[in-house]
Amino acid sequence: MSKNKLKNEKPESKQPKGTTTPNPDVLKKDKEPEVKVKELVKDERTHKVMGVFFLLLAVYCFIAFTSYLFTWEDDQDKIFHYSTRELLLGDVKVDNLLGRLGAYVSHNFFFYGVGIAAYLFCYFFFIIGVNFIVGRRVFRVWRNVKYILFGLLFISTTMAFIAGGGNFPWGGALGDALNKWTSGFVGKTGTALLLLVIGLSWLIWKFNWDFKWPEKKVKPPKPVQAVVPAPVPAATVAVPVPAKEEPARKNGLKEEGGMLHPSAAVTEEEENDLPPMQLVEKEEELSIPPAHTAYIPPDPVAVVTPVNAALLDEELVEEEEEVEDPGPLLYIEETPEKIDPTPRKKDNGTEVAFEIKPTFRDEEEDVEIVAPAAPVEPVDPFDPSLDLRDYKFPTLDLLENHNADKVIVQDTTELEKNKNQIIDTLKNYDISIQKISATVGPTVTLYEIVPAAGVRISRIKNLEDDIALSLSALGIRIIAPIPGKGTIGIEVPNVKKSIVSLKNLLASEKFQTSTMDLPIAIGKKIDNENFIADLAKMPHLLMAGATGQGKSVGINTLLVSLLYKKHPSQLKFVLVDPKKVELSLYKLIEKHFLAKLPGEEDAIITDTKKVIHTLNALCIEMDLRYDLLKEAGTRNIREYNAKFTQRRLNPLKGHRYLPFIVLVVDEFADLIMTAGKEVEMPIARLAQLARAVGIHLIIATQRPSVNIITGTIKANFPARIAFKVSSKIDSRTILDIGGAEQLIGQGDMLVSFNGELVRLQCAFVDTPEVESVAEFIGNQKGYPDAFLLPEYVDDKDPDGKELSIADRDPLFEEAAQVIVSTQQGSTSLLQRRMKLGYNRAGRLMDQLEAASIVGPNMGSKAREVLVKTESELQEILNNLL
Template sequence: MNKEKLKKELSGIVLGIIAFFYIGALLFYDQDDQTVLAGLKWYEFFGRGAMETVSKLHNPFGIFGARLAELFIRSFLGYVSIVPGLALLYWGWSLLRHKSLKPPLLFTFYTVFISLVAASMFGLTTAPFGDVMSGAIGRMLAAVLSTVIGYTGAWILLAALAAAATLFAVRILVENPFDKLRSAFTGIGVLKGRIVAAFEHKKSRESKPESEEAELSLPFPPENPENTFVEKLTEEAQEEAANSSSSAPTDDEPEITIREGVHEKEADLDKRRLKVKTKDRIAYRFPSVDLLRHTREEDDYIDETLLEDSKNRLLEKLRIYKVEVVRISATVGPRVTLFELELAPDVKVSRVTSLENDLAMAMAARGIRIIAPIPGKNAVGVEIPHGKPRTVWMRSVLQVEKFKNNKMALPVVLGKTIANEVYLEDLVTMPHLLIAGATGSGKSVGINVMLTSLLYACSPDRVKFVLIDPKRVELLHYQNLKNHFLVKFHGLDEQIITDPTKAVYALKSVEKEMEQRYDLLEKAGVRNIADFNRKQPDEALPYLVVVVDELADLMITAGRDVEEPITRLAQLSRAVGIHLIVATQRPSVDIITGVIKANFPARIAFQVASKVDSRTILDGSGAEQLLGNGDMLYQPTSQPKPERIQCPYVSSGEVEAITSFIGKQDGLKNFYHLPQPDIKEKGNGVQNGGFQDKDGRDSMFEEAAHLVVMHQQGSVSLLQRRLKLGFSRAARIMDQLEAAGIVGPADGSKARDVLVDSHDALDLLLRNLD
C-alpha cells in the first residue's frame, strides 16, 4: 500500500471518529448540564473540580462533549446542527474507500444550507420545542424573514428553498435517481410475487398426499441450507431487479477490474537552485513555475456506472462475433479508457483487429484504436474515448519529482500516458525526433512544450537553439531569447530563420559546426560531447537543438538542398551534441523520404487524415483514430509499438511570459556563433570564395557599396534583388561592407545603418581601401 492511500485511509478514520463524537455529543444534550458547568472555567478539563463535575453530567461524552452540545444547540442551529455531522461522516467514508471527494463536498454545501432552512422553520413555530430545535441563529433568521415578508411568506419561501435544494442535491449526488427508484419498486414487486408464490406452494404441499409430495419441485434449489427462506427470496428479487435495469449481461460475464492510475509525487520546482553563474560570469535565473497557468486540479473521479456500461456493450459486440473474453480490466486516462481483454486460448488476435469499425459503431465512439497484442502482456488493448476528457496543463507535468530531480542532459516532457504517468524523455537518447500531424492537431504546441521543458531544465551554457520557422509566426516569441539561447550566423541578420533560402544556409552552417566539433573530439581523444565536457570543462560545448517547424515548405522550395544537410546531421550529429526536432503537416513520402525516415527512429504522430499517412510516419495504422488537440502516438526507439500520450497544453501567452522573463535578464557577453558554411552558389556555379579580386573582396563589392549608399539601406535582400545574387554571396558581401566601414553591424532583422552618406565620400573611402 502506498503512502498516499494510507494517508487517505487514516484521515477517513479520524474524520469518522470526530463525526461520531460530534453527533453523539449533540444527541445527549441536557439543559441541566449548563448549571453543572457554570462553576467550572471554560479551559478546565483536568483536576479535582473537573472530576467532580463529570460525575454530575448527563452527557456521556464528558466536559468537552457537554460544552460542544451547549455551544451548537443554544448558540447556533439547535438540534438541527446534527445534520452537518452527517456530511463529516460522508467525508470520512469517501476517504476510507478512496472515493471521489466531489460528492461529499457538494453534500456538505447541501447540509449546511438545509440546516439553515430547517432551523429557520423551527424558529417560526410556536411549539415548546421550537427554541431547542432552531437555536439562536434559527430564531434570528425567522425573526428577520417574518418581519420582511410576513409569517406566511416566510413559510412559503423556506419550503420552496428546501424543495429546490433537495431536488438539486438528488440530481447531482445520485446517478439516474428515477431509474434507481424504478428498480427498487421493481425489486419490491418481484419480492412480493415470490413470497405469494412460495406461500401458495407451501399450501399446495400441505393439501397433497405424501406420495405426490415428492413429485413437487421446490421453487429454490436445496443448496446453502443455512440461508433462510426469506433471504433466498430477497436474493432472487434483487437479482431480477438488477437484470431488468441492466443491459442483460450473462451470468458468466467477466467482472471488470479498474486499474489505479499512477499518482505522481508533486514537487515545488521553485525550491531548486534557480540562480546560476554562466561561463562569462553573468548571473542567469531560471524562470519561475508561477509564469505558467495555475489551474484547479481536475477531479480524477471514475464513473464506474459509465465504465460498466461501456464494458457491457463491448463484450456484447464481441460475443456476437464469437470472441470469448476471459478477463477484462480498464485504465482511465485523461481522454481515453484502455480496456485490456484477455482472450480465450482458442481465439485468434486477428479476429479482434478486424472488428475495429464494428466496435467503434457499437460504442458510438469517435474512433477506437486496437493494440493487438499489448507488448509484454497476454492481452489485447482497446482504447475508447470517454465522455469526460481532462486537459493536461504544462504546470502539472513540470511540478513533479520526476522532472525536478531528473539527471537527463536534455529532458523534454511529452505529456501523460493513459495511466496518468508523466512521460519524460531525454533528447540525447532519442537522439532526433520526427513529428507529423494534420493542421490543428497540436504539433506547434508540442514543440512549445519541448522547448519550455528545456528552458526550465537547462541554462544557456548547456543548450543553444537553432530555430527554423517557415510559417513565420509559430516561434516568434522565442526572439526574446536572442541574447541567451539563440545562436548567431555569419552573414545573417536574424537569429530565427523564416526564409526557406536562408534555412539551407543555416542547416549548412550547423553541418559545418558538426564537422568542427568532430575535429575537437578527435584532438581530445574522446568519443562524444559528454566525455569532452568532462575532460575539458573550461572549453565545454553546449548542446545544439535544431527545430524545424515545417519541413514540407522547405522541401517544396529547396528540395534536395534541405534533405542533404538534414540527413547528414541525423546520421552523424548525435555524438557531438546536435539534435534535430523536425515537424511537418504533410506526412507523405515525398516529404518524409526514406532516407530521412531511416535516421529518425523516434517519431511522434498527432492526428492524421488517413491510414496511409499513419503508416508513413509510424509504419502502422492508428494515428488516424486519434482525437486531436494534443492526442498523440509516440514511437520510442526502445519499444516495438507506439505509446499513446496526451500532450500538455501551454498557451502562447505562457510562452511569451517565460521568454520575456529570460529576455529581460542581462545578456551573455559571448554569443555562440556558428561557422560560415561552404555553399555552392546556384546559377553562378562557383564555391564560396569565387568572384574575388586581388584584395580578397567580391567582384561585386563596389557595385554593392554604391547600391546601399544610394538607397541608404543595408540589407542582404536588397543585394539579392537588385544584383541578382544568391543569398550566401549577398551575405558575404554585406560582411565585407561592414568590415570596410560602409555599413554598421547587424541589428536583428532590421536593415543595417549606412555609415557613408554620399557617393563622393564612398569613392574616397574605396580609394583608401585600395
C-alpha cells in the same frame, strides 16, 4: 407565297431516309427512367422496406399465435366446418384478434405444423428484419437457422410426448408424427431418456457448464505465531482463514469477518463491535504470504474493494477449508481519496471480471527550479555558467494550471456501460472473454480483455468498426496484442476529457530530479504517468500531424521544457520557421539561447536560402566538433565537456565548452518543396552523425508523405510523434504502423520510442504562457550576441567567391579557347572536345562565368559567349595571372 415556302423547306434529298422533321410546337415526352431489377434489389431502400415487412410479419404472427392459445376451440370448429374459400372470402366470424386470416394461419402453424414451437418463426422473421433495416449483420442468420431447426424438431417432439393425447396441438402434426414413431421404436421410457439426453447435450454444448466434484476437506495445521512490530502501520493485508481457528487469537492476531489482522490481544467484546473486513490495501501488486503469517507492506498506494474473499489466489487457501468458487467477479481499484467501504454484491457466474486500474499519481509541488549542482571535483573545475552567474531559471508561477482539480474523473457509469457494450458486441460474434479491466486516462480509457482459449486475435482486430459503432465513439484503436502482456487493448475516448497542463509535468518529482542531458516533458500516458524523455538519447525527433491537431503546441512544450531545465551556456536553439509566426515568440531569448549565422540580423530563420546556409553551417560545426573530440581522445560531447570542466583540455589549442544545439524545423514539407535536395542532404548528414557531438534535430511537418519524409530521413529518426492524421497511409509513413488516423485530435498522439508505441495526451501550454517565459528570460542579462555558427560560403553564389589562380582548373585556358573559337557556351561541348566528365565540365563552365567569358546559365539553352575574339580572351587571361 410559293417562293417563300420553298425557301423555308429543306429539300427531301438532304434528309436521311426514315427521319422526320421535328415540330417545335409539339412538346417532347420526358424520357422515362429505366428500372433495372438488379439495381433495385441492391438498393438500400429496398432492404429497409424488406426489413420493415419482416418485422411487421414477426409482430403479426406473435399476436395471432398468442390469440390462438385462448380462442383455438371456437376457431378450430369454424376452420374445419367451412372451406378455405368461404373462410377467406366469406363472412365467417372468428374470435382471433387478427380475424379470419390470423385464425387460419395460426391453425396451420399449430395443428398441421409444429405446435407451440411455431413461436420460433416469429424470432426468425425478427432477426431477418433487424439485419435488413440496420444494413449489416447484427444477427448471424445461418447460426440462428440451425438453432431454429433444432428447436422446431426438439420442442415439437417433446411437447407432443409430454401432452400425450391432449386436445390442444402442443406438438403439432410434426411433433405427433415424430413422437409416435420414436415411441414405437424405443418405447415411451426410451423416448423420455432420448429427449432428456438431447436437451442436456445441447445445453452443455451451448453454455459449457463446469461440473466439479467437491474435494476432500483437509484439517488445517496449527498456525505459527506471527512476528509483528509494536506500532502497527495503517497498511495491512487481510488474509482469509477458517472461521473456527481459535489459536490465532492467542498469538496476537485478531479475527475480523473471516480475516486475520496483526494487532494486540483483542477481547471478544471488542471483536464483536468491529464491522466485517472488506478492504485490502496494496502498493502495486497484492503479494500475500502464507496463511499462518501476517504481512505488513510499506507505504500503501491503492485500495481494492473485493466482492468476495475468494478473489484471492488459490495458494492462500490450499491448507484451509474448501472455498466455493464464486465465478468471475467485478472489482474496482480506486485511488485512496475515493474509498468505498461498502461491500459489493456477488455477480452471477455469467459475467466477465471487470476492474478499473488506478491511474498513476505523482505528488506535485510548486518547486522553483534551480541550476543543477556541479559535480565535486578535486581542483577548481571550470563552470561555463559563470558568464551569466546571475541567471535565474523561470519559475512555475509563469505557467497556468489548466486542469485545476488535477484528478482524472472516473465515471463508473460510463465505464460499466462501455464494458457491457464491448462484451455484448463480442458475444454477437461468438467471441467470449475471461476478464476485462479498464485504465482511465486523461482523454482515453484503455480496456484490456483476456480472450477465452481458442479465440483468434484477428477476429477481435477485425471488429474495430463494429465496437466503435456500439460505443458511439469518435474512433477506437485496438492493440492486439499489447506488447509484453497477454491481453488485447481497446482504447475508447472519454466523454469527459481532462487537460494535461505543462505546469503539472514540470513540477513533478520525476522532472525536477531528472539527470537527463536534455529532458523533455511530452505528456501523460493512459495511466496518468508522466512521460519524461531524454532528447539526447532519442537522438532526433520527427513530428507529424494534420493542421490544428496540436503540433505547434507540442513544439512549444518541448522548447519550454528545455528552458526550464537548462542554463543558457548549456543549450542553444536553431529555429527554422517557414511560417514566420509560429516561433517568433522566442525572439526575446536571442542573446540567451538562440544561435545564428554571422552577420544575420534575425536569429529565427524564415528565408529558404538562409535555411540552406544554416544547415550547411551546422554541418561545418559538426565537423569542427568531431575534430575537437578526436584531439581530446573522447567519443561524445559528455566525455569532452567533462574533460574540459576538469581543466584537462587547453583552450589555447582551440578547445572550448560545447553546448548542446537543438535544430527545430516547424514545417519541413515547405522546405523540401522549395529547396529539395539542398535541404534534405545536410539534414540527412546531421541526422546520421551529429548525435555524438550534441546536435539534435526536431522536425515537424503537416504532410507525412514519402516524398517529404524519405527513407534516408526516416532511417535516422528512430523517435517519432504522430498527432491525428487524415489516412492510414500517412500513419504508416510516420510510424510504420496504422493507428494515428484513429486519434481524436487536440493533443492526442502516438509516440514511437525505444521500440514501443505509446499513446499520450500532449501537455498543453498556451501562447501567453510562452510569452511570459520568454519575457522572464529576455529581461535578464544575456550574452553580447547570439551564439554564432561557422560562416558558410556557397560555391554557387557569385557574390561570395573570387577567382584565383589556386582555385582555377588546369584546363581553364584550354576550355576558354574552345568556347571562344566555337562561340558555343555549352557544357556538353567541353565534355566532347576535352573528353571530360560532367562534374568537371560544369565546374569549368562556372569558372568561365566568373571570369566574364560566358554568361549565366539559361537552362536547356547554351550560355552566351561574351568574348568574341582570341585577342580579347588573351587579354582577360593575362589580367587573371
